[in-house]
Amino acid sequence: MNDAIMYETKQLTFDPSGHTLHHQGVFSRDGKYLTFDGRNDETHIGRTGSISLLDLSSGTQKNIYSTANQTLYGPGVGAVSFHPTDNKVIFIHGLVHANAEKPYDITRRTGMIMPIDSTLSAQFADIRDIQFPYTPGSLRGGTHSHAWDPSGDMLSFTYNDEFVEPQLRMVGVMFPIEDPIYIDKQGDNVLGNYYSAIVSEVVANPKPGSDEISKAFDECWLPIPSTANHKDFSGIIAFQGNTLNEAGQVITEIFTVEIDKDKILDDSIAVGILGERPHVPRGIKQQRLSRSTKGISDFRHWLRASHDGQYIYALGKDETNRNQLIQCEVSSGELSYISDFNFSIQSPINLDVSSSWITFTANKQVYIYHISKKELIQVSNHSNNELPLIGVPSFSPDGRSLVYNQLVKQDSGIFIQIKQINLEQ
Numbered sequence: 001m002n003d004a005i006m007y008e009t010k011q012l013t014f015d016p017s018g019h020t021l022h023h024q025g026v027f028s029r030d031g032k033y034l035t036f037d038g039r040n041d042e043t044h045i046g047r048t049g050s051i052s053l054l055d056l057s058s059g060t061q062k063n064i065y066s067t068a069n070q071t072l073y074g075p076g077v078g079a080v081s082f083h084p085t086d087n088k089v090i091f092i093h094g095l096v097h098a099n100a101e102k103p104y105d106i107t108r109r110t111g112m113i114m115p116i117d118s119t120l121s122a123q124f125a126d127i128r129d130i131q132f133p134y135t136p137g138s139l140r141g142g143t144h145s146h147a148w149d150p151s152g153d154m155l156s157f158t159y160n161d162e163f164v165e166p167q168l169r170m171v172g173v174m175f176p177i178e179d180p181i182y183i184d185k186q187g188d189n190v191l192g193n194y195y196s197a198i199v200s201e202v203v204a205n206p207k208p209g210s211d212e213i214s215k216a217f218d219e220c221w222l223p224i225p226s227t228a229n230h231k232d233f234s235g236i237i238a239f240q241g242n243t244l245n246e247a248g249q250v251i252t253e254i255f256t257v258e259i260d261k262d263k264i265l266d267d268s269i270a271v272g273i274l275g276e277r278p279h280v281p282r283g284i285k286q287q288r289l290s291r292s293t294k295g296i297s298d299f300r301h302w303l304r305a306s307h308d309g310q311y312i313y314a315l316g317k318d319e320t321n322r323n324q325l326i327q328c329e330v331s332s333g334e335l336s337y338i339s340d341f342n343f344s345i346q347s348p349i350n351l352d353v354s355s356s357w358i359t360f361t362a363n364k365q366v367y368i369y370h371i372s373k374k375e376l377i378q379v380s381n382h383s384n385n386e387l388p389l390i391g392v393p394s395f396s397p398d399g400r401s402l403v404y405n406q407l408v409k410q411d412s413g414i415f416i417q418i419k420q421i422n423l424e425q
Contacts (some may be wrong), residue, residue: 007379008422012054012403013061016412019052021405023302023348023392024147025081025089031397032056033116035089037078040416042390045078046104047071051091051114054418065091065114065122074098077112079145084152087116090125092144095188102188107162109142110190111155111174125155126174128190129183130162136268137181137195139278143172145302149221149235154259156219156237159198164277171200171216171239173259197264198278199257200239200286208248211288213241213255218302222256222330223309233258238289238303238312238330240296251295254303254312254328254335257286289333296335297323301348301392306355313358315345325349325358325369338371348392352399359393359402366393366404366421379421382406390416400424 013019018040026034038050049070053062067075075098080091093112094104102108111125125146129138141161148155154175160166174194185191200216219239241255260283264270267281280286289312290296297315304313309330316326316337322344328335347361358369366380366389379402382389387407394403401422408417 006381007425009380010420010422011408012056012059012418012420014410014417015061016410016415018048018416019054019405019418020078020416021391021394021403021418022079022081023145024350024394025084026394026403027397028082028087028116029085029397033082034403034418035080035082036418037080037091039078045092045109046074046076046094046098048076048078051077051080051089053116056420064089064116065112067093068096071099072103073100074104074108076104076109081147084148084150086152087118089114089116090146090148090155092146093124095128095190097188105142106144106160107142107166108188109144110192111143111146111157111194113193124190124192125194126157126190126196127181127183127192127194128188130188131184131186132274134271134273135181135183136271137177137197138183138271139172139196139198141166143174143196145218147219147221150223151235154235154261155194156221158217158219161277164275165204168202168204168277169215169217170198170202170277171219171237171257172196172198173235173237173264175234175261177265195265197270197281197284199237199259199280199284200241200255201280206242206244208244209246211243213243214250215242216240216255216286217242218300220303220305220312222305222312223307234261235259236309238305240303240314241286241288243288243295251292252298253288253292253295254290254314254333255286256289256330257284260284289330290328290335291333292335296326299323299345304349304351304358306351307353308355311355313349313351315349327371338374339369339376341376347389350392350394352395353397354399357395357399359395361389361393361404364389366402368402368423379423387414393421 075094206212263283390405
């Protein structure tokens with residue numbers, strides 16, 4: 001690691017409330033704004049009622065969405081991220097009728113899209129229809145951690161069904177369609193504007209040594225190769241899948257699935273019937289990419305893809321059980337360790353726009369790591385007396401700065417605040 005270099009760090013938020021950044025998409029495309037939710041605890045989406053913007057030039061904050069009749073039980077909002085090209089954000093929104101008997105839950109949430117600087121109002125993304133027969137393109141559970149593909153045409157998400165095997169997490173995709181879908185808005189139904197489908201096949205009890213998985217989660221989009229025939233598919237998702245090795249032990253491997261909008265729209269019965277989870281549409285099939293002895297780390301993190309689509313980055317455990325950086329070559333599925341730190345990475349990871357640098361936290365500090373040069377730089381200088389860092393740092397679109405969350409003790413309590421590191425020397 002290089003000798004410590006003094007990088008300028010400044011606190012951006014100060015008011016006595018939470019300012020939680022999502023794990024990706026926190027900057028507007030032009031880098032002028034940050035978006036965050038009002039959580040003061042990462043686990044408290046259900047009791048959080050606000051989505052806000054921070055103007056980085058003036059330091060002013062603006063509330064852009066607030067829930068109605070917010071209680072400890074919901075509806076709840078959080079995990080907000082910007083569209084890659086348009087001036088709008090998406091975030092988790094709990095069901096509007098949430099109460100003590102049916103509170104916010106992983107199976108009772110949806111996506112909400114909010115235009116910025118527009119007269120348009122917020123609109124639900126995915127459709128939730130819990131009255132059988134179910135409407136094609138709808139779901140009947142909860143969507144989470146929504147992420148736009150590089151073009152902004154589609155969204156990926158993780159999903160838990162409310163009625164059938166709710167513990168099984170899946171990966172899905174949604175996209176807008178020209179003809180609106182109408183459902184009865186009664187009860188816990190949600191009328192959204194996007195057509196949804198589950199694209200990962202999960203089973204409760206995978207066969208040891210097979211490619212079956214019991215959980216699909218924490219995905220990323222892969223850029224479509226320039227040599228690909230775009231008529232064959234609309235996008236590619238890489239996701240983590242829990243499978244069993246020959247000894248029956250759970251290991252997490254990387255899987256991919258090609259998304260074809262036409263095939264999804266052609267299979268209207270994929271929505272499923274009473275007593276079944278939604279099906280993966282005909283013609284959509286996941287593929288196992290990596291085949292390794294240990295798999296990737298069981299520490300919660302999201303996959304990250306290089307801008308050219310050649311590599312996927314993740315965390316992996318070394319021989320001393322420390323989280324290290326690993327690289328998966330997309331063409332071969334081969335996993336290789338690209339770091340050998342004398343400490344364990346303690347956060348998810350993010351890439352800069354050039355895919356040259358990875359950022360993460362460890363030992364109450366923020367680090368950046370140059371992939372090809374194998375250069376590790378500690379860019380923060382927090383004292384042992386300071387409170388922990390929260391979540392994962394994010395590079396600005398121009399790569400000149402990082403933002404991250406830290407707990408800060410103030411006169412009225414301890415709050416999640418946003419800090420920024422200037423990477424220019």
